[in-house]
Amino acid sequence: MTLRGGLCCALIAFTGSAFAQTAAPAQASALGQAWPNVADQSQSPNWHAYVFFLNGVEYVQINDTNGTVHAAIGTTGGATIVLPVGVDSQNVNTSSSSTSTSTTTTVYSDSQIQITATPQSNGTTQFMAAGCSASAQCSGGRGG
Structure with a gap:
């Protein structure tokens, strides 16, 4: 199986198990918008x-100060x-092997996930999304 095929299967399994649970809250429909009506x-x-x-x-959706959507990450059960x-x-990395630099900024952190942003020389931004565990403690945000 190719990497792309494996990722597609993982995405289908991930979203399928999540959507089979309950009905969606109204605010979730704003995911992907430049200025969603959430805090x-x-x-x-x-x-x-x-x-x-x-x-x-x-x-978690990350936008810049102009409202441009840069990335969105989902997390559940680790x-x-x-x-x-x-x-x-x-440019979003979810592996635990990442190095931060003096330009790395914590964008969001709670008890489930920490997301950092590092500007790149080509004008893009590298985002790191790390799930929280005993080895990666997160704080702040909603659950901190």
Whole structure:
């Protein structure tokens, strides 16, 4: 199986189990919007972080200060997945092997996930989404 095929299967399994649980709250329909009608929970003045919940899955959407959607990440039960949303969706890393630099900024953090942003020399932003565990403690945001 190719990497792309494996990722598609993982995405289907991830979303299928999540959507089979309960009905969606009204605010979840705003995921992907430039200015969703939910509170900005960013820990950085350079970013907006919008948090949505749908069927036991937490989704965090990262926008810049102009409202451009850069990335969206879903997390539940220790699993983290990058959604194909935003201009930097291909620049989101969910592996635990990442190095931060002096330009790395924490955008959002709660008891489930920590998301950082690092500007790149080509004008894009590299986002790191790390699930929280005993080895990766997160604080702040909604659950901190």
